[in-house]
Amino acid sequence: MIPFVVPSDVDDVALASGGNVYDRRVSAVAGLTPVPVAGRWPVPDTASRVALDRALAEVPDGTVTLVDGLVACGVPAVVVPHARRLRLVVLVHMPLGDDTALPGERAAELDALERETLRAAFAVVATSRWAWRRLTGLHRLDPERVHVVEPGTDPAPPGDGGDGTRLLCVAAIVPRKGQDVLVEALAGLADLPWTCTCVGSVDRDPEFVGWVRDLARRHGLAGRVTLPGPLAPLPGTELAALFAESDLLVLPSRQETFGMVVTEALARGMPVLASDVDALPETVGRTAAGAVPGLLVPPDDVPALTAALRRWLTEPRLRERLRDAARKRELTDWAGAGDRLAVLLDDLGGPR
Structure with a gap:
Protein backbone atom coordinates (compact mmCIF):
# COMPACT_ATOMS: atom_id res chain seq x y z
CA MET A 1 0.00 0.00 0.00
CA ILE A 2 1.17 3.52 -0.77
CA PRO A 3 2.05 5.65 2.27
CA PHE A 4 0.25 8.98 2.58
CA VAL A 5 1.86 11.47 4.96
CA VAL A 6 -0.86 13.69 6.46
CA PRO A 7 -1.26 16.17 9.34
CA SER A 8 -1.96 14.45 12.64
CA ASP A 9 -5.21 16.42 13.03
CA VAL A 10 -6.69 14.87 9.88
CA ASP A 11 -9.52 13.30 11.92
CA ASP A 12 -10.15 16.30 14.21
CA VAL A 13 -13.75 17.46 13.66
CA ALA A 14 -12.95 20.83 15.25
CA LEU A 15 -10.53 21.39 12.35
CA ALA A 16 -12.72 19.81 9.67
CA SER A 17 -11.07 21.49 6.71
CA GLY A 18 -11.76 20.51 3.13
CA GLY A 19 -8.19 19.28 2.90
CA ASN A 20 -8.65 16.90 5.82
CA VAL A 21 -11.91 15.57 4.39
CA TYR A 22 -10.26 15.05 1.00
CA ASP A 23 -7.32 13.20 2.58
CA ARG A 24 -9.58 10.87 4.53
CA ARG A 25 -11.95 10.08 1.70
CA VAL A 26 -9.40 9.40 -1.04
CA SER A 27 -7.28 7.35 1.36
CA ALA A 28 -10.20 5.01 1.99
CA VAL A 29 -11.01 4.53 -1.69
CA ALA A 30 -7.48 4.44 -3.09
CA GLY A 31 -6.20 2.04 -0.42
CA LEU A 32 -3.54 4.42 0.90
CA THR A 33 -1.81 4.02 4.24
CA PRO A 34 -2.14 7.26 6.23
CA VAL A 35 1.01 8.29 8.10
CA PRO A 36 -0.04 11.06 10.51
CA VAL A 37 2.73 13.46 11.52
CA ALA A 38 2.27 15.90 14.38
CA GLY A 39 3.33 19.47 13.81
CA ARG A 40 2.42 23.12 13.48
CA TRP A 41 2.09 22.99 9.72
CA PRO A 42 3.08 24.58 7.41
CA VAL A 43 5.76 26.19 9.63
CA PRO A 44 6.79 23.42 12.04
CA ASP A 45 9.06 23.56 15.06
CA THR A 46 12.17 21.42 15.42
CA ALA A 47 10.32 18.45 16.90
CA SER A 48 7.86 18.44 14.00
CA ARG A 49 10.67 18.55 11.44
CA VAL A 50 12.32 15.61 13.14
CA ALA A 51 9.03 13.67 13.15
CA LEU A 52 8.53 14.28 9.42
CA ASP A 53 12.11 13.30 8.63
CA ARG A 54 11.71 10.05 10.56
CA ALA A 55 8.40 9.24 8.88
CA LEU A 56 9.91 9.66 5.41
CA ALA A 57 13.11 7.84 6.38
CA GLU A 58 11.07 4.70 7.14
CA VAL A 59 9.85 4.51 3.52
CA PRO A 60 12.04 2.27 1.30
CA ASP A 61 13.93 3.83 -1.61
CA GLY A 62 11.98 4.16 -4.86
CA THR A 63 8.56 3.93 -3.19
CA VAL A 64 5.74 6.09 -4.49
CA THR A 65 4.90 8.26 -1.48
CA LEU A 66 2.08 10.78 -1.29
CA VAL A 67 2.53 13.75 1.04
CA ASP A 68 -0.02 16.42 1.92
CA GLY A 69 1.36 19.78 0.80
CA LEU A 70 0.47 21.38 4.13
CA VAL A 71 3.07 19.10 5.68
CA ALA A 72 5.66 19.10 2.89
CA CYS A 73 5.68 22.46 1.16
CA GLY A 74 7.05 24.62 3.97
CA VAL A 75 10.05 22.42 4.81
CA PRO A 76 12.14 21.71 1.69
CA ALA A 77 15.20 21.18 3.89
CA VAL A 78 13.49 18.05 5.23
CA VAL A 79 11.61 16.93 2.13
CA VAL A 80 14.04 17.49 -0.75
CA PRO A 81 16.69 14.96 0.43
CA HIS A 82 13.98 12.27 0.58
CA ALA A 83 12.62 13.36 -2.80
CA ARG A 84 15.95 12.30 -4.32
CA ARG A 85 15.39 8.67 -3.30
CA LEU A 86 11.58 8.36 -3.27
CA ARG A 87 8.94 8.86 -5.93
CA LEU A 88 7.56 11.70 -3.87
CA VAL A 89 4.14 13.03 -4.90
CA VAL A 90 2.93 16.24 -3.22
CA LEU A 91 -0.82 16.86 -2.94
CA VAL A 92 -1.46 20.62 -2.87
CA HIS A 93 -4.83 21.72 -1.53
CA MET A 94 -3.90 25.41 -1.58
CA PRO A 95 -0.62 27.21 -2.37
CA LEU A 96 0.86 28.22 0.98
CA GLY A 97 1.38 31.85 0.05
CA ASP A 98 -2.16 32.37 -1.25
CA ASP A 99 -3.77 32.91 2.15
CA THR A 100 -5.16 36.45 1.94
CA ALA A 101 -4.38 37.07 5.63
CA LEU A 102 -0.62 36.75 5.11
CA PRO A 103 1.65 39.82 4.92
CA GLY A 104 3.30 40.17 1.53
CA GLU A 105 6.80 39.30 2.73
CA ARG A 106 5.58 36.18 4.51
CA ALA A 107 3.61 35.05 1.46
CA ALA A 108 6.71 35.47 -0.73
CA GLU A 109 8.77 33.44 1.75
CA LEU A 110 6.25 30.59 1.73
CA ASP A 111 6.08 30.72 -2.07
CA ALA A 112 9.85 30.24 -2.25
CA LEU A 113 9.80 27.29 0.17
CA GLU A 114 6.94 25.65 -1.69
CA ARG A 115 8.64 26.18 -5.05
CA GLU A 116 11.77 24.40 -3.87
CA THR A 117 9.72 21.46 -2.58
CA LEU A 118 7.51 21.06 -5.64
CA ARG A 119 10.36 21.32 -8.11
CA ALA A 120 12.09 18.46 -6.32
CA ALA A 121 8.96 16.27 -6.21
CA PHE A 122 8.46 13.40 -8.62
CA ALA A 123 4.93 14.69 -9.31
CA VAL A 124 2.36 17.14 -7.96
CA VAL A 125 -1.40 16.64 -7.53
CA ALA A 126 -3.71 19.66 -7.64
CA THR A 127 -7.37 19.55 -6.62
CA SER A 128 -8.80 21.67 -9.46
CA ARG A 129 -7.99 22.87 -12.95
CA TRP A 130 -7.63 26.36 -11.53
CA ALA A 131 -5.10 25.09 -8.98
CA TRP A 132 -3.22 23.34 -11.81
CA ARG A 133 -2.94 26.64 -13.66
CA ARG A 134 -1.98 28.48 -10.49
CA LEU A 135 0.77 26.05 -9.47
CA THR A 136 2.31 25.66 -12.92
CA GLY A 137 2.37 29.42 -13.39
CA LEU A 138 3.42 30.45 -9.89
CA HIS A 139 6.26 27.94 -9.58
CA ARG A 140 7.05 27.46 -13.28
CA LEU A 141 6.50 23.71 -13.05
CA ASP A 142 6.46 21.32 -15.97
CA PRO A 143 2.71 21.00 -16.71
CA GLU A 144 3.12 17.27 -17.42
CA ARG A 145 4.32 16.72 -13.83
CA VAL A 146 1.21 18.32 -12.34
CA HIS A 147 -2.00 16.26 -12.28
CA VAL A 148 -5.58 17.09 -11.31
CA VAL A 149 -7.73 14.95 -9.02
CA GLU A 150 -10.83 16.89 -8.03
CA PRO A 151 -12.74 16.09 -4.83
CA GLY A 152 -15.81 13.89 -4.93
CA THR A 153 -19.27 14.22 -3.44
CA ASP A 154 -21.71 12.05 -1.53
CA PRO A 155 -24.96 11.53 -3.46
CA ALA A 156 -27.97 12.57 -1.41
CA PRO A 157 -31.67 13.28 -1.92
CA PRO A 158 -32.52 16.92 -2.69
CA GLY A 159 -33.81 19.20 0.02
CA ASP A 160 -37.46 20.05 0.56
CA GLY A 161 -37.40 23.19 -1.59
CA GLY A 162 -38.36 25.67 1.13
CA ASP A 163 -39.18 29.36 0.86
CA GLY A 164 -35.53 30.32 0.39
CA THR A 165 -35.08 31.99 3.77
CA ARG A 329 -25.47 19.42 -12.26
CA GLU A 330 -23.33 16.32 -12.99
CA LEU A 331 -20.73 15.57 -10.31
CA THR A 332 -18.03 13.01 -9.52
CA ASP A 333 -18.51 10.90 -6.39
CA TRP A 334 -15.75 10.01 -3.92
CA ALA A 335 -15.37 6.54 -5.42
CA GLY A 336 -14.52 8.13 -8.76
CA ALA A 337 -12.11 10.62 -7.19
CA GLY A 338 -10.31 7.92 -5.20
CA ASP A 339 -10.09 5.63 -8.22
CA ARG A 340 -8.56 8.44 -10.30
CA LEU A 341 -5.91 9.04 -7.64
CA ALA A 342 -5.20 5.32 -7.34
CA VAL A 343 -4.69 5.00 -11.11
CA LEU A 344 -2.44 8.05 -11.15
CA LEU A 345 -0.25 6.77 -8.31
CA ASP A 346 -0.07 3.34 -9.94
CA ASP A 347 1.09 4.94 -13.20
CA LEU A 348 3.70 6.98 -11.33
CA GLY A 349 5.08 3.75 -9.90
CA GLY A 350 6.06 2.52 -13.36
CA PRO A 351 9.55 2.70 -14.92
CA ARG A 352 11.40 5.98 -14.50
Whole structure:
Protein backbone atom coordinates (compact mmCIF):
# COMPACT_ATOMS: atom_id res chain seq x y z
CA MET A 1 0.00 0.00 0.00
CA ILE A 2 1.17 3.52 -0.77
CA PRO A 3 2.05 5.65 2.27
CA PHE A 4 0.25 8.98 2.58
CA VAL A 5 1.86 11.47 4.96
CA VAL A 6 -0.86 13.69 6.46
CA PRO A 7 -1.26 16.17 9.34
CA SER A 8 -1.96 14.45 12.64
CA ASP A 9 -5.21 16.42 13.03
CA VAL A 10 -6.69 14.87 9.88
CA ASP A 11 -9.52 13.30 11.92
CA ASP A 12 -10.15 16.30 14.21
CA VAL A 13 -13.75 17.46 13.66
CA ALA A 14 -12.95 20.83 15.25
CA LEU A 15 -10.53 21.39 12.35
CA ALA A 16 -12.72 19.81 9.67
CA SER A 17 -11.07 21.49 6.71
CA GLY A 18 -11.76 20.51 3.13
CA GLY A 19 -8.19 19.28 2.90
CA ASN A 20 -8.65 16.90 5.82
CA VAL A 21 -11.91 15.57 4.39
CA TYR A 22 -10.26 15.05 1.00
CA ASP A 23 -7.32 13.20 2.58
CA ARG A 24 -9.58 10.87 4.53
CA ARG A 25 -11.95 10.08 1.70
CA VAL A 26 -9.40 9.40 -1.04
CA SER A 27 -7.28 7.35 1.36
CA ALA A 28 -10.20 5.01 1.99
CA VAL A 29 -11.01 4.53 -1.69
CA ALA A 30 -7.48 4.44 -3.09
CA GLY A 31 -6.20 2.04 -0.42
CA LEU A 32 -3.54 4.42 0.90
CA THR A 33 -1.81 4.02 4.24
CA PRO A 34 -2.14 7.26 6.23
CA VAL A 35 1.01 8.29 8.10
CA PRO A 36 -0.04 11.06 10.51
CA VAL A 37 2.73 13.46 11.52
CA ALA A 38 2.27 15.90 14.38
CA GLY A 39 3.33 19.47 13.81
CA ARG A 40 2.42 23.12 13.48
CA TRP A 41 2.09 22.99 9.72
CA PRO A 42 3.08 24.58 7.41
CA VAL A 43 5.76 26.19 9.63
CA PRO A 44 6.79 23.42 12.04
CA ASP A 45 9.06 23.56 15.06
CA THR A 46 12.17 21.42 15.42
CA ALA A 47 10.32 18.45 16.90
CA SER A 48 7.86 18.44 14.00
CA ARG A 49 10.67 18.55 11.44
CA VAL A 50 12.32 15.61 13.14
CA ALA A 51 9.03 13.67 13.15
CA LEU A 52 8.53 14.28 9.42
CA ASP A 53 12.11 13.30 8.63
CA ARG A 54 11.71 10.05 10.56
CA ALA A 55 8.40 9.24 8.88
CA LEU A 56 9.91 9.66 5.41
CA ALA A 57 13.11 7.84 6.38
CA GLU A 58 11.07 4.70 7.14
CA VAL A 59 9.85 4.51 3.52
CA PRO A 60 12.04 2.27 1.30
CA ASP A 61 13.93 3.83 -1.61
CA GLY A 62 11.98 4.16 -4.86
CA THR A 63 8.56 3.93 -3.19
CA VAL A 64 5.74 6.09 -4.49
CA THR A 65 4.90 8.26 -1.48
CA LEU A 66 2.08 10.78 -1.29
CA VAL A 67 2.53 13.75 1.04
CA ASP A 68 -0.02 16.42 1.92
CA GLY A 69 1.36 19.78 0.80
CA LEU A 70 0.47 21.38 4.13
CA VAL A 71 3.07 19.10 5.68
CA ALA A 72 5.66 19.10 2.89
CA CYS A 73 5.68 22.46 1.16
CA GLY A 74 7.05 24.62 3.97
CA VAL A 75 10.05 22.42 4.81
CA PRO A 76 12.14 21.71 1.69
CA ALA A 77 15.20 21.18 3.89
CA VAL A 78 13.49 18.05 5.23
CA VAL A 79 11.61 16.93 2.13
CA VAL A 80 14.04 17.49 -0.75
CA PRO A 81 16.69 14.96 0.43
CA HIS A 82 13.98 12.27 0.58
CA ALA A 83 12.62 13.36 -2.80
CA ARG A 84 15.95 12.30 -4.32
CA ARG A 85 15.39 8.67 -3.30
CA LEU A 86 11.58 8.36 -3.27
CA ARG A 87 8.94 8.86 -5.93
CA LEU A 88 7.56 11.70 -3.87
CA VAL A 89 4.14 13.03 -4.90
CA VAL A 90 2.93 16.24 -3.22
CA LEU A 91 -0.82 16.86 -2.94
CA VAL A 92 -1.46 20.62 -2.87
CA HIS A 93 -4.83 21.72 -1.53
CA MET A 94 -3.90 25.41 -1.58
CA PRO A 95 -0.62 27.21 -2.37
CA LEU A 96 0.86 28.22 0.98
CA GLY A 97 1.38 31.85 0.05
CA ASP A 98 -2.16 32.37 -1.25
CA ASP A 99 -3.77 32.91 2.15
CA THR A 100 -5.16 36.45 1.94
CA ALA A 101 -4.38 37.07 5.63
CA LEU A 102 -0.62 36.75 5.11
CA PRO A 103 1.65 39.82 4.92
CA GLY A 104 3.30 40.17 1.53
CA GLU A 105 6.80 39.30 2.73
CA ARG A 106 5.58 36.18 4.51
CA ALA A 107 3.61 35.05 1.46
CA ALA A 108 6.71 35.47 -0.73
CA GLU A 109 8.77 33.44 1.75
CA LEU A 110 6.25 30.59 1.73
CA ASP A 111 6.08 30.72 -2.07
CA ALA A 112 9.85 30.24 -2.25
CA LEU A 113 9.80 27.29 0.17
CA GLU A 114 6.94 25.65 -1.69
CA ARG A 115 8.64 26.18 -5.05
CA GLU A 116 11.77 24.40 -3.87
CA THR A 117 9.72 21.46 -2.58
CA LEU A 118 7.51 21.06 -5.64
CA ARG A 119 10.36 21.32 -8.11
CA ALA A 120 12.09 18.46 -6.32
CA ALA A 121 8.96 16.27 -6.21
CA PHE A 122 8.46 13.40 -8.62
CA ALA A 123 4.93 14.69 -9.31
CA VAL A 124 2.36 17.14 -7.96
CA VAL A 125 -1.40 16.64 -7.53
CA ALA A 126 -3.71 19.66 -7.64
CA THR A 127 -7.37 19.55 -6.62
CA SER A 128 -8.80 21.67 -9.46
CA ARG A 129 -7.99 22.87 -12.95
CA TRP A 130 -7.63 26.36 -11.53
CA ALA A 131 -5.10 25.09 -8.98
CA TRP A 132 -3.22 23.34 -11.81
CA ARG A 133 -2.94 26.64 -13.66
CA ARG A 134 -1.98 28.48 -10.49
CA LEU A 135 0.77 26.05 -9.47
CA THR A 136 2.31 25.66 -12.92
CA GLY A 137 2.37 29.42 -13.39
CA LEU A 138 3.42 30.45 -9.89
CA HIS A 139 6.26 27.94 -9.58
CA ARG A 140 7.05 27.46 -13.28
CA LEU A 141 6.50 23.71 -13.05
CA ASP A 142 6.46 21.32 -15.97
CA PRO A 143 2.71 21.00 -16.71
CA GLU A 144 3.12 17.27 -17.42
CA ARG A 145 4.32 16.72 -13.83
CA VAL A 146 1.21 18.32 -12.34
CA HIS A 147 -2.00 16.26 -12.28
CA VAL A 148 -5.58 17.09 -11.31
CA VAL A 149 -7.73 14.95 -9.02
CA GLU A 150 -10.83 16.89 -8.03
CA PRO A 151 -12.74 16.09 -4.83
CA GLY A 152 -15.81 13.89 -4.93
CA THR A 153 -19.27 14.22 -3.44
CA ASP A 154 -21.71 12.05 -1.53
CA PRO A 155 -24.96 11.53 -3.46
CA ALA A 156 -27.97 12.57 -1.41
CA PRO A 157 -31.67 13.28 -1.92
CA PRO A 158 -32.52 16.92 -2.69
CA GLY A 159 -33.81 19.20 0.02
CA ASP A 160 -37.46 20.05 0.56
CA GLY A 161 -37.40 23.19 -1.59
CA GLY A 162 -38.36 25.67 1.13
CA ASP A 163 -39.18 29.36 0.86
CA GLY A 164 -35.53 30.32 0.39
CA THR A 165 -35.08 31.99 3.77
CA ARG A 166 -32.72 29.43 5.31
CA LEU A 167 -29.18 30.49 4.35
CA LEU A 168 -26.13 28.36 5.07
CA CYS A 169 -22.40 29.15 5.01
CA VAL A 170 -19.99 26.27 5.65
CA ALA A 171 -16.36 27.31 6.06
CA ALA A 172 -13.80 27.94 8.77
CA ILE A 173 -14.40 31.39 10.25
CA VAL A 174 -11.27 33.03 8.84
CA PRO A 175 -10.73 36.18 6.73
CA ARG A 176 -10.27 34.42 3.39
CA LYS A 177 -13.74 32.84 3.70
CA GLY A 178 -15.38 36.27 3.91
CA GLN A 179 -17.99 35.83 6.64
CA ASP A 180 -17.53 39.52 7.51
CA VAL A 181 -18.64 40.42 3.97
CA LEU A 182 -21.66 38.15 4.38
CA VAL A 183 -22.76 39.82 7.63
CA GLU A 184 -22.38 43.29 6.10
CA ALA A 185 -24.45 42.17 3.10
CA LEU A 186 -27.17 40.70 5.31
CA ALA A 187 -27.39 43.98 7.21
CA GLY A 188 -28.91 45.45 4.07
CA LEU A 189 -31.67 42.82 4.12
CA ALA A 190 -33.08 43.37 7.61
CA ASP A 191 -36.47 44.12 6.06
CA LEU A 192 -36.76 40.55 4.72
CA PRO A 193 -37.28 37.23 6.55
CA TRP A 194 -34.18 35.01 6.65
CA THR A 195 -31.77 33.20 8.97
CA CYS A 196 -28.12 32.43 8.30
CA THR A 197 -26.09 29.66 9.93
CA CYS A 198 -22.30 29.96 9.56
CA VAL A 199 -20.83 26.55 10.34
CA GLY A 200 -17.07 26.16 10.70
CA SER A 201 -14.06 26.16 12.97
CA VAL A 202 -13.88 29.09 15.39
CA ASP A 203 -10.41 28.19 16.67
CA ARG A 204 -8.15 29.23 13.79
CA ASP A 205 -8.55 33.01 14.09
CA PRO A 206 -10.38 33.94 17.32
CA GLU A 207 -9.87 37.65 16.65
CA PHE A 208 -11.67 37.42 13.32
CA VAL A 209 -14.45 35.31 14.86
CA GLY A 210 -14.93 38.02 17.46
CA TRP A 211 -15.04 40.64 14.72
CA VAL A 212 -17.75 38.74 12.80
CA ARG A 213 -19.85 38.28 15.93
CA ASP A 214 -19.44 41.95 16.82
CA LEU A 215 -20.54 42.94 13.30
CA ALA A 216 -23.70 40.87 13.70
CA ARG A 217 -24.44 42.48 17.08
CA ARG A 218 -23.83 46.02 15.81
CA HIS A 219 -26.20 45.44 12.91
CA GLY A 220 -28.86 43.93 15.16
CA LEU A 221 -28.46 40.48 13.57
CA ALA A 222 -27.19 38.47 16.54
CA GLY A 223 -30.38 36.41 16.64
CA ARG A 224 -30.43 35.83 12.89
CA VAL A 225 -26.78 35.06 12.17
CA THR A 226 -25.47 32.13 14.22
CA LEU A 227 -21.95 30.67 14.46
CA PRO A 228 -22.37 27.22 16.07
CA GLY A 229 -18.78 26.16 15.43
CA PRO A 230 -17.73 23.05 13.51
CA LEU A 231 -19.98 20.09 12.82
CA ALA A 232 -18.88 16.60 11.81
CA PRO A 233 -18.25 16.39 8.06
CA LEU A 234 -20.67 14.73 5.67
CA PRO A 235 -22.27 12.22 5.32
CA GLY A 236 -24.74 11.03 7.96
CA THR A 237 -24.06 13.76 10.52
CA GLU A 238 -25.48 16.96 11.97
CA LEU A 239 -24.00 18.84 9.03
CA ALA A 240 -25.83 16.58 6.58
CA ALA A 241 -29.06 17.32 8.42
CA LEU A 242 -28.34 21.04 8.28
CA PHE A 243 -27.82 20.83 4.52
CA ALA A 244 -31.14 19.03 4.18
CA GLU A 245 -33.03 21.80 5.98
CA SER A 246 -31.31 24.78 4.29
CA ASP A 247 -32.20 26.52 1.02
CA LEU A 248 -29.08 28.29 -0.26
CA LEU A 249 -25.36 27.87 0.29
CA VAL A 250 -23.49 31.18 0.49
CA LEU A 251 -19.71 31.14 0.13
CA PRO A 252 -18.32 34.72 -0.02
CA SER A 253 -14.66 33.64 -0.15
CA ARG A 254 -11.82 35.98 -0.98
CA GLN A 255 -9.74 33.00 -2.18
CA GLU A 256 -10.69 29.41 -2.97
CA THR A 257 -8.70 26.60 -4.60
CA PHE A 258 -11.78 24.41 -5.13
CA GLY A 259 -14.58 24.90 -2.58
CA MET A 260 -15.72 21.36 -1.70
CA VAL A 261 -18.76 22.64 0.15
CA VAL A 262 -20.07 23.95 -3.19
CA THR A 263 -20.28 20.49 -4.76
CA GLU A 264 -21.63 19.07 -1.50
CA ALA A 265 -24.51 21.53 -1.76
CA LEU A 266 -25.08 20.89 -5.47
CA ALA A 267 -25.15 17.14 -4.83
CA ARG A 268 -28.20 17.85 -2.66
CA GLY A 269 -29.90 20.01 -5.27
CA MET A 270 -29.07 23.18 -3.34
CA PRO A 271 -28.09 26.26 -5.36
CA VAL A 272 -24.98 28.25 -4.49
CA LEU A 273 -24.24 31.96 -4.17
CA ALA A 274 -20.46 32.32 -4.31
CA SER A 275 -17.66 34.74 -5.06
CA ASP A 276 -16.52 34.94 -8.66
CA VAL A 277 -12.93 34.22 -7.66
CA ASP A 278 -10.23 31.61 -8.34
CA ALA A 279 -11.70 28.10 -8.77
CA LEU A 280 -15.25 28.88 -7.64
CA PRO A 281 -16.78 29.59 -11.09
CA GLU A 282 -15.45 26.21 -12.30
CA THR A 283 -16.61 24.45 -9.14
CA VAL A 284 -20.13 25.86 -9.43
CA GLY A 285 -19.96 24.87 -13.10
CA ARG A 286 -22.84 24.34 -15.49
CA THR A 287 -25.34 21.65 -16.36
CA ALA A 288 -25.09 19.71 -19.60
CA ALA A 289 -27.49 22.27 -21.06
CA GLY A 290 -25.32 25.19 -19.96
CA ALA A 291 -27.37 26.41 -16.97
CA VAL A 292 -25.46 27.80 -13.97
CA PRO A 293 -26.77 26.30 -10.68
CA GLY A 294 -26.23 29.45 -8.69
CA LEU A 295 -25.15 33.08 -8.66
CA LEU A 296 -21.64 34.55 -8.73
CA VAL A 297 -20.66 37.96 -7.38
CA PRO A 298 -17.30 39.76 -7.16
CA PRO A 299 -15.33 39.02 -3.96
CA ASP A 300 -15.37 41.66 -1.21
CA ASP A 301 -18.31 43.42 -2.86
CA VAL A 302 -20.96 43.98 -0.18
CA PRO A 303 -23.52 45.75 -2.42
CA ALA A 304 -23.28 43.00 -5.07
CA LEU A 305 -23.75 40.26 -2.47
CA THR A 306 -26.70 42.13 -0.92
CA ALA A 307 -28.33 42.51 -4.33
CA ALA A 308 -27.87 38.83 -5.18
CA LEU A 309 -29.30 37.73 -1.83
CA ARG A 310 -32.27 40.06 -2.27
CA ARG A 311 -32.96 38.53 -5.69
CA TRP A 312 -32.83 35.04 -4.18
CA LEU A 313 -35.14 35.97 -1.32
CA THR A 314 -37.72 37.85 -3.40
CA GLU A 315 -37.83 36.07 -6.78
CA PRO A 316 -39.52 32.63 -6.59
CA ARG A 317 -38.94 31.93 -10.29
CA LEU A 318 -35.21 32.54 -9.88
CA ARG A 319 -35.12 30.11 -6.96
CA GLU A 320 -36.87 27.40 -8.95
CA ARG A 321 -34.62 27.91 -11.97
CA LEU A 322 -31.47 27.63 -9.85
CA ARG A 323 -32.81 24.61 -7.97
CA ASP A 324 -33.56 22.85 -11.24
CA ALA A 325 -30.01 23.53 -12.45
CA ALA A 326 -28.53 22.33 -9.15
CA ARG A 327 -30.42 19.04 -9.42
CA LYS A 328 -29.11 18.54 -12.96
CA ARG A 329 -25.47 19.42 -12.26
CA GLU A 330 -23.33 16.32 -12.99
CA LEU A 331 -20.73 15.57 -10.31
CA THR A 332 -18.03 13.01 -9.52
CA ASP A 333 -18.51 10.90 -6.39
CA TRP A 334 -15.75 10.01 -3.92
CA ALA A 335 -15.37 6.54 -5.42
CA GLY A 336 -14.52 8.13 -8.76
CA ALA A 337 -12.11 10.62 -7.19
CA GLY A 338 -10.31 7.92 -5.20
CA ASP A 339 -10.09 5.63 -8.22
CA ARG A 340 -8.56 8.44 -10.30
CA LEU A 341 -5.91 9.04 -7.64
CA ALA A 342 -5.20 5.32 -7.34
CA VAL A 343 -4.69 5.00 -11.11
CA LEU A 344 -2.44 8.05 -11.15
CA LEU A 345 -0.25 6.77 -8.31
CA ASP A 346 -0.07 3.34 -9.94
CA ASP A 347 1.09 4.94 -13.20
CA LEU A 348 3.70 6.98 -11.33
CA GLY A 349 5.08 3.75 -9.90
CA GLY A 350 6.06 2.52 -13.36
CA PRO A 351 9.55 2.70 -14.92
CA ARG A 352 11.40 5.98 -14.50
